[in-house]
Amino acid sequence: MGEIQNIDLSYMPKELRLLLQIINMENKEGTEQINNKYFIDIDWELFLQLAMHHRIYPLVYSKLNKIDVELIPLYVIQTLYQEYKENTFQMLHLSGEMERVSKLFNENNIRLLFLKGPAIAADIYGDISLRTSKDLDILIPITDLKKAEELLFNCGYEKEGVSPILTIRKWGSHHVSYYHSQKKIQIEIHWRLYRPPAKEPSFEEFWNRKRISLLTSYPVYLFGEDDLFLYLVTHGAKHGWFRLRWLADIDQIIRKRNITKGDYPLLKKYQHSYLIGQALILSAQLFETPIHDEILPLTKEKRSRKLAKLAGFYFVEMGHMYINQSSKEALANYNKHHPFSIKSSLKKSFIVNLYQYSVKTNIHKLIFILKLLNPTSGDVKTLRLPKSLYFLYFPLRPFLIFWRKTRKS
Incomplete structure (x- = not known):
């Protein structure tokens, strides 16, 4: 297995380093x-x-549960156990609904592939209790959207937002969510994986490469191995790996499959090599993932390394934002270890936008810039202009953003 040159992640808080050390324990x-x-x-x-x-x-508790831990306070282990137990119940709850929805759709001639949920947890970890999932994401043919919505309505689900029939008329849409208030389950229906004009396989291609889950008695289908790997890579990269669970998924898949370049023929066709390189760099450094020599060159690409470095800033900052809602003491401790403890919201905004821009394809970079320049309701609140002067919001937008961010600092 090849070695990867590390990127600087010294700004990570020591609490996160300890979490990773525990997960990476072999003994x-x-x-x-x-x-x-x-x-x-x-x-x-x-x-x-x-x-x-x-x-x-769940991964942290699964390791602590098998060893004698004297250096960790008892209440910490008890808290992790309680969360682990609740997650296990949640995954069992989702498993039952996953099987029911699969049966309902199949009986009504709607083909579906699960993108999230217990089937993916069982496939990657071999144990649904080791991965979290708050909802069920499915992919169906676009022609079955209306029928699928009616079936969910009949089962007590309510749509969140607009109907998919209206949504698909809006350029750039690719999914819609439904929520069952009694079951407290959300189902997200996708007719594409990514916003157009992103290039991706057709549903027929995905369906032809599908696998059947061994988790349930009634057939439940999920992506083929290559498709699942690429989907998890692109999904994690899109969100800056701000939840390290996604990198844990990549680590587990690589360890199980010993992935080589021949394992993903879709790599060149859909131009994901730089994202895979980013995922490999981060997974190897954070989870000590063994990387096969055949795919080591992907980690040497300049763009992959740049994105891996930016992702480090991104997921640490997202953690910073998460705990910002908790105690001041925890926040102060976090800031001591974080050079981007973001002394100004302007700097934070710059880092977040730089990552979101850098990770995109050329066509999506153009769309991103256009959206960034497009005035928002926040601009109107910052500076109220008469309707006859609304056109001024376009050239004034950078200054209005700067004003808002510096005022928050």
Whole structure:
């Protein structure tokens, strides 16, 4: 297996480093593999908050449950256990609904592929309790949207937002959500994986490469191995890997499959090589993922390394935003370790937008810039102009953004 040159992630808070150290433990009999320095001056509240934010608490608890841990306070382990148990119940609850929806759609001649949920957890980890999921995401042919919506309505689901029939008329839409208030389950129906004009396989291609889940008695279908890997890579990259659970998924898939370049023939066709390179760099550095020599060149690409570095700033900042809603003490501790503890919301906005711009294809970069320049309701609130002068919001927008961000700093 090849070695990857590390990027600088020294600004990561030590609580997050400890979480990763625990997940990466190979020896289940003790904490000898974790240097005691990782336990010094740990803010355990922050430790728990980051475990929750990154959705890695099931993996952390699964490791702690098998070893004698004396360096971690008992209440921390008890909290992780409670969250682990609740997540297990949630995944069982989703499993039952996943099977019911699959049967309902199949009996009404609607083909569906699950993108999220227990089937994916079972496929990647072999245990649904080791991965979190708040909803069920499915992919169906665009021609079946109206029928699918009617079926969900009949089952007690209510749409969130507009109807898919209206949504697809809006350029750039690709999914719609439904919520069942009694079951407390959300289902998101996709007719595309990505916003147009992104290039992606047709539903028929996905369907021809599908696999059947071994989790349920009634057939439940999910993506083929290559399609699932690429989908998880592009989904995680799109969101800046702000939940490290997505990188944990990539780590598990690579460890199970020993992925080589021949494993994803769709790589060149759909131009995801730089995103895969980014995922490999981050997964290897954070989860110690072994990378096969055949795909090591992907980690050497300049764009992959740039995106991996930016993603580090991004997911640390997202953690910062998450705990910003909690105690001031935890926030202060977090800021000590974070050079981008973002002393100004302007700087934070710049980093977030730079990542979102850099990760896109050329056509989506153009769309991103156009959207960024398009005036918003926030601009109107910042500076109220008469309707006859609304055209001035376009040239004034950069200055209005600067004013709002600096005022918040």
